[in-house]
Amino acid sequence: MVESRSKIFVIAGPSGVGKGTLVTELTKRSDAIWVSISATTRAPRPGEIDGVSYFFVSDEEFDRLVDSGQMLEWAIVHGSARYGTPRGPVEEAVASGKIAILEIDLAGARQVRQSAPEATQIFIAPPSSEELERRLRGRGTETPEQIERRLQTARVELEAEGEFDVVVVNDSVNRATDELLQIIGISR
């Protein structure tokens, strides 16, 4: 079991593997955990709230954030929208003693590996490719075309799991959350 003294934890893995589900569960289990809110140029899904799910910004605003050095990392994800991690809030969270979680894609994880090598990089893997597809389709938030695109990206991402410090299989939400808490170093 890998256990870390890092203050920043990157959580990456294919779309639909359950990253968001696990991160939500982590926040329920510990007040020490702070989750970065990304900025994105994609449109909100029904029920998503600006400033809670994401900061939903225009292309122009995203350009401004990148050009002024306010993004810790950013990437075009699934060939469509841009997503990025605002730098300031991460620095403030760490300075205040919180554990900062960044739920980001593979390209973003690679950038953080360069700019914040002290961060622990965690890859969330599915129990099987079939289960990944079942979860992605079952979530029902993407069109069939978008799902195909995400499954294509997933194949590339699954080949990159060896780049990560640790791989956690999301077979069960409870078990995977327990493993994540142990890696993060939060005892219950």
Ligand SMILES: Nc1ncnc2c1ncn2[C@@H]1O[C@H](COP(=O)(O)OP(=O)(O)OP(=O)(O)O)[C@@H](O)[C@H]1O
């Ligand atoms: N261990 C699990 N077993 C069964 N279903 C799960 C499990 N974890 C998550 N799910 C379900 O899988 C679907 C995808 O989960 P989630 O939205 O958290 O994925 P994600 O990795 O954050 O996706 P994206 O990167 O597209 O935002 C959801 O319907 C969620 O309820």
Ligand SMILES: Nc1nc2c(ncn2[C@@H]2O[C@H](COP(=O)(O)O)[C@@H](O)[C@H]2O)c(=O)[nH]1
């Ligand atoms: N590089 C970054 N990737 C990010 C960031 N925030 C989210 N993401 C990744 O985008 C996909 C798609 O998310 P969705 O909400 O449209 O389903 C997901 O896999 C995230 O990991 C970010 O700030 N930087």
